[in-house]
Amino acid sequence: MIKSVKGTSDITSPEVLLWQHVEKTMATTAKAYGYEEIRTPTVEMEELFSTSVGQGTDIVEKEMYAFPDKKGRHLVLRPEGTAATCRAYLEHQMNLLPSPAKFYYMGSFFRYEQPQSGRKREFHSFGVEALGEQSPLQDAEVIDMVMTMLSRLGLSHLSVDVNSIGDDNCRPAYKEALRTSLATHESELCEDCRRRMTDNPLRVLDCKREDPALLESLPKSADYLCSDCEDHFHRLLSTLDSLKIPYRLNHRLVRGLDYYTRTVFEVISEDLGAQNALLGGGRYDYLIRHLGGPATPAVGWGLGLERLVSVLTARYPELLGSLAVPRGYIVHSDATTAAAFQLRHALADTGWALDLDVRQDGFGKQLARASKRGARIALIIGEDEVAAGTCTVKDLMSGSQTAVALADVATCLVSPCDAREPLDGFEPTQITRKQMPCGYERFAAFLKQGTLCSHLLRQVQKLRQGTTLWGGIVMSERERGSYAN
């Protein structure tokens, strides 16, 4: 049997629900901040990354998924998203449009390295880039946006590690000071750092093999900023203060490539236990010029989705269950197939997943298949129902069933929503057994507990308006759990 390629993986149901949830939350937030999606090709010319990501980096020297095509062109599967976004920006002369140009992207990226847990050869990222604006408020915006995304996903205790690495004006002096200081510690440095010390001393600062005390004693880039860089950094920090975004100055946060400028940041979640960053970003004012374009200040960040999904799974084990779409099953006979198809058209916006039996045998067999597929309710539409303009709604848990006018079926199927915040101050009044033919006792017991999440509350509001809910209420795994107790 043919297997998937080493270092790649399939994302299947039910886990794919988590991916959809994460991608949708992030994309919706990015759009709300005025960012537009950009989709660049998976394959690019190799020189795009050797020029931008840079020779001498691990990505370019060891990890690029590079290959010649049939005409001998040097192609690569994209290892990251920023360079391709900048390439597209220049290729379509978006620099002539009103700036800043603000993009978000998500998709597959590739690094040819030894696969290990959390590191795939094909991995997925979500990133944003704001091109054409140098204001520190732009840096604050991209940070504020990702904080919003992560808190909407339910991650708390978020904070930002931030640093400024200056620009062409002030960085040479800082590098020189760093070299001088490193020279006095040469014997204590790892082999790689002894080499980096001269050509790329900044990278010593994020070497995991060095003694933290030694690194802490080295000159700090923030002390060497020119007045423009210092002003930029202070305005960013005061904006973060005013937005109440917690941050920490981290002098060891650097980027080893020359086109990175000023702001460097990482977002940390204490939910992760160890102080591990969820994402990294920063300013890269010289990259577009480096790619042959006009001088264009820019800032952005990129986040690995594999890691975010696994963090969410660990933090919220019940999340996956709560994302499941309620399922119904349309049972019909030969003579009522068209009516059954029509019913499904009419229910397309309810948020339910509706299977329509296609094997066309007896109702008993169809109902058995409905249960096997995990359907909560069956919508039975036989000849009697068609004649009466109704549909029989059967709760597959309790077995109870009732006839509902076809025009009313859509309002009976409540749709699940994403919100999960408990809302209290609710009084369970005026909801009758008649309004909830299935599962009334369970629901009444649940109401007594006094708290409801907003999507349950919405269902209760429907009941208050006199709507009848067939198939009981839709609730998340978490609610079902507390229900059972």
Ligand SMILES: [Zn+2]
């Ligand atoms: Zn080192």
Ligand SMILES: [Zn+2]
């Ligand atoms: Zn400067």
